[in-house]
Amino acid sequence: MYKLEEIEDGGKVLLNIGPIHPSTHGVLRILVEIEGERVIKAIPIIGQLHRGFEKLCENRTYIQVTPLTDRLDYIASMGNNMAYVRAVEELLGVEIPERAEYIRVIMLELQRIASHLCSIGFYSNDVGMAFTLFMYTMRDREKILNLFEMVAGSRLTHNYIRIGGVREDLPKGFVKRAKEVMEYLKPKVEDYRAMCDESEVFRMRTEDVGVLKPEDAINLGATGPVLRGSGLKIDTRAQDPYTIYDQFDWKIVTGKNGDCYSRYSVWVGEIEQSIGIIEQALDNLPEGEVMAKVPKVIKPPEGEAYARIENPRGELAFHVISDGSPNPYRVKVRSPAFCNLSILPHLCRDVLVADVIAICGSLDPVFGEVDR
Amino acid sequence: MIDIKNIIINNYWVRGLIGAIFWVVFLGASLIILPWLERKVVARVQHRYGPNRVGPFGILQLVVDSIKLLTKEDIVPKYADKFVFNLAPIIAFMLALVVFVNIPLSPTLVVSNLNVGILYILAVSSLSAVIYLLTGWAPNNKFNLLGGMRAAAMMVAYEIPMALAVIGVIMMAGSVNLVDIVEAQSRIWFIIPQILGFLIFMVAAFAECGRLPFDLAEAESELVQGWTTEYSAMKFAMLLFAEYGHTILAAFLVTLLYLGGWHGPLLPGPIWVLLKTFLIIIFFMYMRGVLPRVRIDQFLNIGWKVLIPLALLNIFLTGIGVISI
Amino acid sequence: MSEIEEIVKELESKFGAEVKKQRDKRHWVKINRENLIDVCTWLKEKGFDHLSSVVGVDYPENFEVVYHLWSYSLKELISLKVPVPKDDPKIQSVTSIWGGANWHERETAEMFGITFEGHPDPRKLLLPDDFEGYPLRKDFKLKPTHWLGKEEEEEKDVQA
Numbered sequence: 001m002y003k004l005e006e007i008e009d010g011g012k013v014l015l016n017i018g019p020i021h022p023s024t025h026g027v028l029r030i031l032v033e034i035e036g037e038r039v040i041k042a043i044p045i046i047g048q049l050h051r052g053f054e055k056l057c058e059n060r061t062y063i064q065v066t067p068l069t070d071r072l073d074y075i076a077s078m079g080n081n082m083a084y085v086r087a088v089e090e091l092l093g094v095e096i097p098e099r100a101e102y103i104r105v106i107m108l109e110l111q112r113i114a115s116h117l118c119s120i121g122f123y124s125n126d127v128g129m130a131f132t133l134f135m136y137t138m139r140d141r142e143k144i145l146n147l148f149e150m151v152a153g154s155r156l157t158h159n160y161i162r163i164g165g166v167r168e169d170l171p172k173g174f175v176k177r178a179k180e181v182m183e184y185l186k187p188k189v190e191d192y193r194a195m196c197d198e199s200e201v202f203r204m205r206t207e208d209v210g211v212l213k214p215e216d217a218i219n220l221g222a223t224g225p226v227l228r229g230s231g232l233k234i235d236t237r238a239q240d241p242y243t244i245y246d247q248f249d250w251k252i253v254t255g256k257n258g259d260c261y262s263r264y265s266v267w268v269g270e271i272e273q274s275i276g277i278i279e280q281a282l283d284n285l286p287e288g289e290v291m292a293k294v295p296k297v298i299k300p301p302e303g304e305a306y307a308r309i310e311n312p313r314g315e316l317a318f319h320v321i322s323d324g325s326p327n328p329y330r331v332k333v334r335s336p337a338f339c340n341l342s343i344l345p346h347l348c349r350d351v352l353v354a355d356v357i358a359i360c361g362s363l364d365p366v367f368g369e370v371d372r
Numbered sequence: 373m374i375d376i377k378n379i380i381i382n383n384y385w386v387r388g389l390i391g392a393i394f395w396v397v398f399l400g401a402s403l404i405i406l407p408w409l410e411r412k413v414v415a416r417v418q419h420r421y422g423p424n425r426v427g428p429f430g431i432l433q434l435v436v437d438s439i440k441l442l443t444k445e446d447i448v449p450k451y452a453d454k455f456v457f458n459l460a461p462i463i464a465f466m467l468a469l470v471v472f473v474n475i476p477l478s479p480t481l482v483v484s485n486l487n488v489g490i491l492y493i494l495a496v497s498s499l500s501a502v503i504y505l506l507t508g509w510a511p512n513n514k515f516n517l518l519g520g521m522r523a524a525a526m527m528v529a530y531e532i533p534m535a536l537a538v539i540g541v542i543m544m545a546g547s548v549n550l551v552d553i554v555e556a557q558s559r560i561w562f563i564i565p566q567i568l569g570f571l572i573f574m575v576a577a578f579a580e581c582g583r584l585p586f587d588l589a590e591a592e593s594e595l596v597q598g599w600t601t602e603y604s605a606m607k608f609a610m611l612l613f614a615e616y617g618h619t620i621l622a623a624f625l626v627t628l629l630y631l632g633g634w635h636g637p638l639l640p641g642p643i644w645v646l647l648k649t650f651l652i653i654i655f656f657m658y659m660r661g662v663l664p665r666v667r668i669d670q671f672l673n674i675g676w677k678v679l680i681p682l683a684l685l686n687i688f689l690t691g692i693g694v695i696s697i
Numbered sequence: 698m699s700e701i702e703e704i705v706k707e708l709e710s711k712f713g714a715e716v717k718k719q720r721d722k723r724h725w726v727k728i729n730r731e732n733l734i735d736v737c738t739w740l741k742e743k744g745f746d747h748l749s750s751v752v753g754v755d756y757p758e759n760f761e762v763v764y765h766l767w768s769y770s771l772k773e774l775i776s777l778k779v780p781v782p783k784d785d786p787k788i789q790s791v792t793s794i795w796g797g798a799n800w801h802e803r804e805t806a807e808m809f810g811i812t813f814e815g816h817p818d819p820r821k822l823l824l825p826d827d828f829e830g831y832p833l834r835k836d837f838k839l840k841p842t843h844w845l846g847k848e849e850e851e852e853k854d855v856q857a
Contacts, residue, residue: 015514037518037668047823054808055832055839084451090720128665133419201585201664218746218769221797228651232769239772240722306723306765306776308749319752319763334750334765342800353518371823 001349012040015095017356019048025122025198025360026367030344033358042348042356044341049371057331062088062163062298065328072333073341073369076106076115079311081161083237086242086322087307090161091300098275099288100165101243106178106281107151108275108309113185114144115312116267117326119364120192127205133195140188144179150174163298165291175282181273182282189275193268206260210347211357213258221339222348224314225266226363235308260362270312299326313337313364335369384484391483395472399617406616408434410657412459431493444605453513454603458510460506461603461610467503468617471496476551477622478634478641481566489550490542491507493625504599505590511602519527521670523589526579529675534576536683540690541629554633561632565693570630570685577622579675581657582615585663586671613658622633623652701773704743715827727778729759730788736777737764737794745775748791751801753809755835760811766792781811790816808833830849 017030027048030329033041049323082104088098096104121137130164145155150171152158160167182267196202212222214230227234233252237245255262300322308317314336321330340363347359408423408431415422423430448457451611471493476482488493501524508520543558544565556562563570579586589599598613627633627648634641664675701724706722707727708714712735715727728736739766750805760781766775781788790813792798803822810831813819821828 014515037522044740047825052832052839077819124664126586127664128584130414130660130809132418132494134662135420139419194742199664201666204670205664216796219796221748221795222745234769239769240767240774242688273846303719303723306749306774308767308774315749317765319750319765321754330752330754332752338800339797342797352667352669353700354665364830 004339025365026343026370028360028365028367028370030349030356030360032353034353037352039351039356042322042345044172044344044360045145046341046367047369051372052092053333053372054331057328059202059327061326062300062328063330065268066162067159069156070159071368072158072335072339072372073311073316073366075118075366076111076277076312077157078111078161079316082108082158083307083309083311083316083318084320085161085163086309087305087318088298088300090305090307091303091320091322092163092294092298094164094292094294096165097287099169100290100292101167102281103290104243104250105169105245106278107148107158109281110144110178110276112312113271114141114148116271117141119267119312120264123364124196124202125360129202129204133192136188137192140185140210143184147178147181147247150177150353164294165289169290175285178278178282182279185275189268189271190254192271193265194274195364196264196268203261205354205358205363206264208257209260209351209355210362211259212343212347216346217258220343222314222343223339224311224336224360225255225263225270226314226340226343229255229263229266231256231262231344233302234293236308236315240308242307242309248280250262250277260358263362263364269335289297291309291364297326299324302352306370308334311336313369314340333372336366337367337369337372338361341365341370350372382522388483388499393481395455396469399469399613399620402620402685403613403616404434406436406614406620406653407437408652409572410660412554413654413657414542414661417658420502431581431612431679434454436497438609441605442611446605446607447602449511449602453510453512455509456506457602458607460503460510461607461614463506464500464503464614464666465610466500466615467496467500468621471621474550475621476554476628476633477645478552479555482551484585486550486553487549490538490548490553490629493550493621494531497618497621498527500614500618501531503611507603507611513602515601517601519589519601521581523599525668525672526582526586526588526675530576530579530679533572533675533683534580536687537566537576537681538568538629538688539652540683543687543690543694550628553629554635558635561630561635563630563632566630566690567687567688568682570626572683572686573626573630575674577626578656578659579671583619585666587665588668588671619653619656620649623649623656624654700771704740704775707784711739715748716760720749722773723776724774725776725778727780730779733777733779734791737766737791740766740775741794743824744770746770747773748776748795748797748801751791751798751805753811753833755809755833756794758836760786760809762788762811786811787814788812789814792816807831810834 012035013036015032017032018028019027029045029048031043031045032039035058056068060068064083066084070077070083117137117140120132124133141211149155150246151174152160152167206319210227212230214232217227217230217232219230229245231254233254235252238252253266253273255266279287299302302322302324304319304321308315315334316336317334319329319332323329342362344360348356351359412422423433426432426436448454473483474484474486474489474492504520504523504527508516508523532561539560541553545553547553582589599607603611615688627645631648636644705716705724709716712728712732719725732768745766745768747767748766749767749768752763754761754763755812758782762779764777766777770854779788788811790798790802792802793815794807799818800822803819806813807821807824808817808831
């Protein structure tokens with residue numbers, strides 16, 4: 001247990017940046033040991049949103065688990081569906097039709113743009129820009145959420161990617177609308193980049209804050225923009241290709257120093273790359289079916305599978321073990337936000353209190369995923 | 373026949389009473405209008421509307437908010453220092469009001485034309501650093517303490533560049549009396565020869581008012597509400613009043629010291645003063661929507677290492693200018 | 698012979714592991730728990746620098762801890778399955794080899810009751826500190842066992 005008492009030597013104080021706070025991205029409690037304004041140790045305490053996802057999966061059938069996975073990382077929920085479904089498809093050994101693969105890629109990249117817009121907005125809030133950039137990014141994210149509503153019926157937790165393909169085909173007019181949204185977003189990305197590059201105060205707050213060296217990043221298990229912000233060109237879409245990413249032309253975006261500013265610039269760069277992928281996919285969409293032939297009651301043969309995808313936050317992986325019955329035997333989620341958040345004590349040595357919030361924001365945790 | 377005009381001008385009791393009533397009414401009215409205006413301006417920067425439900429254009433929003441603040445429960449924490457806790461908002465309120473005694477709206481419309489005009493104003497603003505210490509210490513809360521300490525460091529660090537920038541103006545006007553300073557701007561507004569001093573004064577004014585980008589004392593995303601955390605209901609309203617009072621005071625000072633006060637074509641003097649003050653206040657509000665917050669160590673670096681040398685340079689250049697002309 | 702096949706051959710010969718290749722880039726390797734630290738150190742030298750996750754499984758006859766190791770240079774996944782007997786649920790911690798194993802092992806320890814020897818910080822991570830039982834074991838039934846509101850909470854003088 002943590003006792004909130006004064007630590008006797010030299011005026012050190014234990015400050016509780018508590019679970020309910022105007023700035024943390026959810027229910028996170030950070031115990032900060034400070035001396036004046038200097039932080040000596042920062043300890044994150046998680047678990048307030050723990051819902052027992054992994055135990056719940058063992059009492060449900062394979063199809064009933066898919067809507068549960070939506071609620072893990074609720075800001076980028078197509079990705080969670082995708083990782084789970086890929087693990088089960090590997091166990092079953094089904095072949096996905098090509099049109100379904102293209103639709104999956106379009107949905108995943110749209111989700112990546114929406115999630116990064118969210119991260120940019122929340123991060124600028126943390127740094128002190130009183131809701132201005134947040135309002136602009138939310139306005140742009142609304143357009144993408146409207147697209148999702150057209151396709152899947154809901155804005156946040158979609159349950160659209162199913163075992164064997166996607167739930168139903170794209171509605172009429174989707175391709176045209178999606179192209180309009182992409183045209184709308186292209187100048188906005190330049191705006192976001194300019195708003196932060198040219199803002200002297202923003203750069204002062206984020207440059208050289210929370211520097212993560214590449215070897216530490218690999219050793220401590222960071223993935224995603226945190227890893228790429230330190231200069232490493234590592235992306236699960238390139239390393240462990242899944243669906244048809246090798247047919248598109250895109251680049252891996254890296255940052256320069258490993259500080260908060262580099263991680264931020266990786267987000268903005270990835271939005272641009274995703275716009276490119278979506279346009280290529282929309283142009284080359286083939287005709288065909290959207291769902292493979294899977295049995296009504298899914299009973300995969302005994303075995304285990306480990307499927308990894310690139311979530312907007314990093315590497316999301318599902319380990320699914322089946323024992324031949326209609327319920328999965330064990331489902332384990334490797335969530336990127338969990339592993340990225342464990343770096344926080346390492347990054348928060350000898351910084352100021354204001355920096356703890358900025359660093360936590362740049363690691364981009366979503367607590368549905370951290371606590372499961 | 374009692375000569376009313378003579379009594380008003382010469383009898384300081386009557387003059388003081390009328391002046392006090394005028395300024396209290398003026399500040400009360402601006403406290404109804406300014407927060408509404410701020411919310412509207414910031415909302416327009418953020419591509420949204422702002423309050424627009426309560427009354428036409430949301431004007432009655434502040435009336436509703438005041439009723440809410442008046443009827444809230446006044447909570448005093450169990451281990452707080454009760455005397456200081458209750459005293460701090462009163463002192464804040466008082467210090468915000470007392471300084472308007474010396475602000476002139478025209479060469480004769482001033483409650484008390486002190487000969488130490490601008491010095492008096494700077495001295496009372498320096499006292500307002502005490503408010504932050506009191507509200508930081510009294511509620512026995514770590515967030516209050518952090519906010520209060522930051523704010524005290526902030527105030528102390530930015531009083532000096534402010535005073536040094538004002539010295540340039542005093543040198544050019546030849547007097548510390550506010551009416552004389554504005555009269556000295558009849559040919560040219562001081563903003564043009566004193567452009568460096570103007571910029572320093574504006575930055576220091578942002579810091580003195582606790583406005584973004586320098587609102588470290590009330591950093592909402594780090595310390596829950598900063599130096600006003602444990603205060604509720606009317607005490608919180610009084611602390612807010614003190615903040616707005618400082619903003620209005622800073623705007624008045626910029627108008628009188630740099631922007632020529634009541635000099636201008638066509639309209640009568642007091643209207644010009646109020647118009648210019650209004651424009652400066654809108655500028656302050658606009659900045660709130662645009663800039664992020666500066667960290668405490670960077671902020672103190674700017675104050676001590678950048679602004680003070682620049683202010684000294686300003687004095688040096690002004691001295692050369694005054695001697696040679 | 699490609700590099701990964703060489704590594705797999707050496708694993709079989711040197712450490713007596715059973716290797717199963719599921720598909721391209723997925724190898725499942727079963728080893729004994731005594732060899733764990735040696736295998737991990739050897740694999741890290743060979744380029745397996747990313748510990749993806751540490752999974753605990755509750756089989757009827759024993760527990761099993763699975764370590765998923767990915768190599769950024771070779772682009773291959775090796776999953777080490779280590780059986781742990783139920784009456785002696787102890788295993789060595791690999792935090793000295795990969796720092797990222799810290800939180801994964803804490804979570805597996807609190808969910809299954811497996812003790813990781815040598816772990817620098819063995820506290821509960823996701824569950825509250827006074828939670829009793831090990832949730833992810835198969836004999837833990839999901840039903841309400843403990844209402845928090847029922848007992849009286851004593852007055853604590855806490856300064857915020």
